[in-house]
Amino acid sequence: MKFSYNWIRELVADLDCAPAPLERLITMKTAECEGIEPAGALLAGAVIAHVETAEPAAGHNVTAIVNLGPLGRKTVVCGAPNCRPGLTTVWAPVGRKIIDGVESDGMLASGAELGINKDHSGIIEIEGAPGDPVPGCAPDSIIEIDNKSLTHRPDLWGHVGMAREVAAILGHKLVDPVKPDLLPRTASRVRIAIEDLDLCPRYSALEFDNVKVQPSPVWLQYRLSALGLNPISNIVDMTNLLMAELPQPTHAFDADKLSGDTIFIRPAHPGERFRGLNDEDYTLDASNLVIADASGAIALAGVIGGASTAISDKTTRVVLESANFQAASVRKTSSAVKLRTDASIRFEKAQDPANTVRALARAVELLREISPGIRIVGGVADQMKEMPAPPPIELRLEWLRRKLGRALEPAEVRRILERLEFGVAESKPGVFLVSVPSWRATKDVSMADDLVEEVGRMIGYDSIAPVAPLVAAAVPPANPERKFQHEVRDVLVDLGFTEVYNYSFVSEEAVRAFGFAPEAHLRVSNPIASDQALMRASLLPGLWHNIQENAKHRELFRIFEIGLEIHKREQGLPEEVPHLAAALFARQGDGAAGLDEIRHAAECLMPGAQAQPAAAAPCEHPARAADLFWKGERVGRVFELHPSLIETGRAAVLDLDLDRVRALAGAAELRYTPIRRYPSSAFDLSVIAGLRDPAGELQSKVRSFAGPLVESVEFLRQYSGPPLEAGQKSVSFRLTAGSPERTLSNDETTAIRARIIEGMRALGYDLRV
Amino acid sequence: MSEDSIRELVAGSLERIRAARTLEELEAARVEVLGRKGALAIAGKEMGKLPPDARAAFGKLLNGAKQTLEQSYEARKRSLDEGALSRRLDGEWLDLTLPAPGPRRGHLHPITRIQRELEELFRSLGFAVLDGPEVETEYYNFDALNIPATHPARDMQDTFWLEGGNLLRTHTSPVQVRGMERLGPPLRMIAPGRVFRNESVDASHEHTFYQLEGMMIDRDVSVAHLLYFMKTLLAAIFHREVTVRLRPGYFPFVEPGFELDIQCLICGGPGCPVCKQSGWVELLPCGLVNPNVLRMSGIDPGEWNGFAFGLGLTRLAMMRYGIDDIRHLQGGDLRFLEQF
């Protein structure tokens, strides 16, 4: 939102604060300023000039002699096609320079150069006495305020509201531009029929005739241009001025194009068609509020006027609408038709219904100036909802002190609130009853907490000294999930893995490459790009991308990510499962070393975890994939990425469900067991098995025959080659047997050994003993 | 044997012992002189032939010679042993300047580093660290935070909507609500985490970034307390005193709401490009918790109140490490990540 410093100066009596300090004050007490831009810089010293002679010079230029009245005559070389004797225009003192051998003093300027409008087809044509300043046009400073910081302040979308803030901050008086007495008291000719007073709490209108549509005076053009608006014609410019000033959106209908004498405010009929001023066609439904005449919709309430009743050069009669619409309804319609206008942005903030007739009064004054001869037809048509004033807010000053953490004199609180035009009555000592002005009552201020802000910002938060809070000492509840994830990170970093973060979005393509079904993924309705439309149900596609990218400049690397898998559920929120995905990429080698290392990482995280061969998924090396089990539960997977998924090299991957791992890690409480007093004895066994018989399975089988006296069965080594037959290997284990109560006898150990050998032989395994 | 010949024998043997270059030569010398059949042993046997009065003196002489030679032998043997050991050990020379084998230590993500630092800081101040889902309901992300569907504040946050009507949380504030519901007052909590906004990505904008939400609810919490707390917190984050200021800021879940600025750490106030010449850098939104928010989470605003703040972890990490392109953070490039 842009504010003209000159305009604010007109609205605040005796404003004596320059733009830069004013901007700082507004930032500290009201809303965030984003900067100050100059406007109309060329107007400094510019005066009305009368062109007396214009002799052709080099090229398209002419050498003009201009009369500046009391300032004398100047010779100016000018390139504008409309520079001709008899023209009244604007001369600006930009210094002397030689152009085509002629000394040119100053310049004749176009409307665009002066910042008055967008016209740069020639120098401006204007009325006035030579030597006079350009009426109502002086260099200005435009203060830009962050719209987000005005979300809750409907009143600050216009200059009067901001001027009221400035007046309150500086202790000056606000100059209200509205003269309510200008409104006629007679009966209205226009009739208004509001169907739902909740959607349209107030609709006011006034009819004018003898209207002359023509360009606005330069001051009005300049005022709008300085705020970045385009001057169009006097009537339209006037409505834009009201919006930037009060800030009441209004709309002018060409009265001759209206059917019937009644304006209806009603929900659109289902499928009702409407063509806007922007020449777009809209198909409406009952959730859209329209303004209609006997023939149909003539405006989309609070959003845009219609093409069929638009003002044109030929317009002579106008019905000026000044209405109030429900913020939610305007917002809904505006987003449904995807059209945000200056009007809809203001209505969305819940405008003050009291402003509709104020805007009409202001319009009367403006129209008399900018469309001379205009006449009011009848009186003000005004239909409105009963709106009792909200009850005053009770403000206990002791409570206010506790909220701010600073004591305040009751007189100071009263002065602050009254400057902001709140009504203040003291109901009992230390308690104020505060009534809220209509422009703050629609949404912004409704409870005592809102008044804390009013007082706080005006005394300045820098006047509040920091105080240490007195709170009970308490040990905060633990977050074991997060703590565990940090521990996992530390283990992996110690093992040489570097942490990556990937997006939660994945592409269908990546999902398919991993053999997952896109339809099993939760879909984003409004994705940032079509390849980021699915929520990740696995961290692996992201990690795959990291592997491909980093393989471009690395021979060997280790990465991991801890993040959430998002799994679609029939109802409610999806399931979010924290996972660890780690990968080791090596350009050289056959991939076995990488798998060893990644399995070692798994062992560091889950001592004693067991891999169990499992059928490979499409993204996995068909002969190098296994489920990981820990304490009897499946917790994840270890595999080599399918070699066809990477250009060169091998990638070993670990994927763990961290919720399960954490549950298992935390399950067993540590208990000390006494160190054994009796020696145990060890012996080795070698099982002859097929080359692809998993050693882990052989080990569990040996274990299953070992009995309670065997403390451990450890893998020692495996061997294949002569004297073994081709396709065979020998897998050796070391068994340790013992008892906490005694030393085992030779016979006992021999019996254990014999039992295992017998058991394994029964399963078809030969044993080397 | 005469006494003189004994002395001669000692002198000669000492010379041989000292001159022995190997343990073998030394052993040979020892056997010849000190061995059971060596020169001194033979001389000892001859002692019996001497007259009784001469025996004592001769015996003493022999003993002295034996001692002298044994000492010399031991000394020489030690020296030869030590030489042998040091030659063997010298052969075991290793180049300890070679890089140690095994992988180098990996690296934590910069956001993880900052986040952990803050988690520890807040825990030390008695704050619980809470988590909430990344996929949220409209209720927790908006309604419970005093942002109803028709509220224009929803425009302030470009939301990713999901099929089925849920959304990706646009801020970590829903965890406030979940925290209040779960733990109730009094409450001190933070919620760091990933949030999403539907924004195009460039060097300074991301659709995925990290926030840290904080909240304290107690019987009597004021703006003065908020100021104290923020100063303490920021001094710990920046490792030095910081000057802060509050100015009005609008966030529906707080009332009053503030933008907290810190005095520019680069120029210290006079103005520089980092602070856009203003001397201040906007750091975090905060405020007193809106009573409607408390009420919706089942907390009586007549009895309890509190403050809340939101810290941009991504922005903080970029400030701390001088990262000039936000896209690095989720780019997965090891050349970037290995710097942390």
Ligand SMILES: [Zn+2]
């Ligand atoms: Zn600075």
